[in-house]
Amino acid sequence: PLPNMLAAPASIHNYFNIIQIDESNVKSEPPFIGGAFLADRTFGGLCVSQALNTFMSLNPGLIPHTVNYKFVAPAKTSLPLQFKLNHFDDGKMASVFAYQNEKPVGLGHIRYAKDVDHLDSSPFLCPDYGSPEEYPSTVELAKNFEGHMKALMEGLNKFPLEIRPVESPLFPSSDVDRVTLWLRIKPEYQDALKPTDGLLAAMFISDFTILQVASEIYEKSNIKVKSGASLHHSVWIHDAKLDPYGWYLTVVECEVISFGRVRLESYIFNEARKCVLSVVQEGFIQRAPERKNKL
Template sequence: QCESILYLVVFTLIGRVLTRSSIQYSQPAMSMFTAPATINNYFHMIQVDDSNVKSEPPYISGAFVADRTFGGLSVSQAVNSFITLNPGLTPHTINYKFVAPAKTSIPLEFKLSHFDDGKMASIFAYQNEKPVGMGHIRYTNDPDNLDSSPFLCPEYIGAPDEYVNTAELAKTMEGRPKFIMEGLSKFPLEIRPVESPLYPSSDVDRTSMWLRIKPEHQDALKPNDGLLAALFISDFTILQVASEIYQKAKVKISSGASLHHSVWIHDTNLEPLAWYLTVVECEVISFGRVRLESYIFNESRKCVMTVVQEGYMQRAKEEKNKL
């Protein structure tokens, strides 16, 4: 989950393009996304027995660490494991902790167990018997009675087709900006940025963007995979708002990571190929720790998911004066 620094650069570059800056960049030496030929394995789980489920690599990585699995995929597969073993139950609250970096080339294995006296299951994620994640999933037998969200979609945000995606932005760029935008466009999401703290559309520090699974990957999704697609989206660029708040304060950040990802599901009747708007705000930022709240809306502007994430931001070490 160390993608935040790339996304900080991305939004900065978007802002510079929109303001027609003439700043030029050289080609960086950095790891970028490799476009997956298929994402069939992202949403397909293999049941081993009554308590164990696994998936097969390769998995999509983050931006700077080529062999570290994207956190949204880990959360989505954890919930998919629960659904695979319990098709008649509906998860409504997920609390997931990233224990260790998950490799992109090693199968993820999930072990589930139910509490006898409550509608809750524990889940542990492993790679080669090493724990990489753990959490709890609360569930219900009645998906029609999920809690609604009081958060309303910002009125000033337009429809997805009012914004330019990263692939189109790349065509307007040269040098480093073009390289980064083209790399980000290889992610299996179509990304249409709306705003960020450095380039706001309101007086609130927030990051907003429209996202969807790319249409060319539609064969990988079943009609009832909408919840899994939204969970996959839920971790994308979530630390971006904290990165830019630090930048506004002239604090340099060298890296960042997601630590704890909690999700409240308000609607499970979700379209797997639809657009989803993510609106992320930073509630707490202190001593390198951040607490973020993200609201995910469908195309009808209904809040279908609330995400609270704890993360950390590592400050860059100041260079000593050599004189």
């Protein structure tokens, strides 16, 4: 469910271009894009991407290995985000604190090295899917659907991503409950990206509709979903040199779903079908209250 009041951004320059305050503090200026359930709650992928951008901007010679981000409180789309970086004294580890109006909204930990040799390749092979152009975009799908699905596709179209759905639990093409999408930053927004922003673009993409697989598993069992949120988002980086303008195939599976708490695993592949990021996320889904039938 996407809020109807979600507006397409005029520009995403502020998503990937942050302002350095001093050697350990940066800020980014709103407005930010909202998330899937609340239009005034900043999209989680933007927070994760900017936390990593903080580290990379302040430490241009270091290579991030792992990013773990905890969503401490909802970040408002209309307020500036400020990030403070701290290095651990005795390890290749840094923490990033995210604030709005001096209130903590996020906490990140970043493991890093001085070279790419510490980045391990992923053992996961890409499932046998077609290329992006073999699947209709959400713009095309919106023309063919009616009612709720049409509204959903139109809501997705306001996001600065070109989205080509491959399969999901409600629209399966395999016998596995998974959500698979081809995604890229829309060409009309790509002027906001530098050639070196590939990892930041992939981080932004890594949280997109990640809870959808759990929502659809509930819906298959006729359980209505009211809302949801990401809680912890952990990313293992397998390739540091990524194309900011390219397509990425995201494959998300739900490992655990119990009492609305979900644990998800996602693998992100580039156009060459190489796994470039592995993601583990915990989140929660709020079930809609059941209506009692009046006799």
